[in-house]
Amino acid sequence: MALKVIGAGLGRTATFTMKFALEHLGFGPCFHMAEVFADGRRQVPLWLDVIAGKPxxxxxxxxxxxxxxxPACTYWRELAEFYPNAKVLLTVRDADSWFESVTETIFSEAMQGGLVGTPRGDMMKGAIFDHFGGGDIRDRAFMTDWFEKRNQDVIDSLPPERLLVFHPRQGWGPLCEFLGVPVPPEPFPRVNSRDEIQQAHEDRKDLPSDPDAVEEFGRNYIARLKVKAFGG
Incomplete structure (x- = not known):
């Protein structure tokens, strides 16, 4: 099964919203980091192979x-080459806003500290943090500059007809036109806010460490946000 859409946008650029939007438009299931946690025993070793250069x-x-x-957005270039017929979607936001969001959520010590020394932690390090070139992820100036240059690299590397640079506030119109599908009647979704992801982390801290419980939590979180996105 070949990918039809490759999301090049970094985490905390409405990527969970885009997961549900793409699925709603007929391009699902859509892979997201949450799917790694929901199927960790299978997915984490596969991503460790990716990091080791054996994808x-x-x-x-x-x-x-x-x-x-x-972790897929880190490998947008490799995926665009491997799936040459796939379109590429670059979700964007203000660089300072992105820095504040990742700092308070997915890059925070609270969320990453417990993963250090685990296979999931090794995956996060290799697929995310090692790609900052040794820069300090707590340094706003470095991170916002890196964010803008990285996104510009995506734009400069792909033909315009293959790439959509998209902010979720633009709604269905540009996305549907790019993908060649009708605009649905439902409002464009918005899920996985900063508060929601922080609350999910708090809830997960009380979980037992066995893989079944962790994976079930991941599946339930996806299901809960999907209900928020479109109901039902």
Whole structure:
């Protein structure tokens, strides 16, 4: 199963919202970091192979038609080459706003500290943090500059007809035109706010460490946000 849409936007650029939007438009299931946690025993070893330079992309994305978020967005260039017919979606936001969001959520010590020394932590390090080139992720100036240059690299590297640079406040119109599908009647979704992700982290801290419980939590979080996105 080949990917049809590759999400190049970094985590905390409405990537969970885009997961549900793409699925609603018929490009699902859509892969997201949450899917790694929901199927960790299978997915984490596959991503460790990616980090080691031995990617099996078809196995990683088995059953999926699109991607958003980490860890896939780190490898947007490789994926664009491997799936030459896929369109690429670059979700964006203000660089300072992005820095504040990742600092308070997915890059925070509270959320990353417990993963250090675990396979998931190794995956996060190799697929995310090692790609900042040794820069200090707590340094606003460095991170906002890196964010803007990285996004510009995506723009400069792909033909315009293959790439959509998109902010979720633009709504369905540009996305549907780019993908060649009708605009749905439902409002454009908005999920996984800073408060929601912080609350999910608090809830997860009380989980037992066995893989079944962790994966079930991941699946339930996806299901809960999907209900918020479109109901039902």
């Amino acid at each position: 099996d992309w078809d196995e990683v994305f088995k059953g999926f038609h699109s991607t958003t978020d980490y």
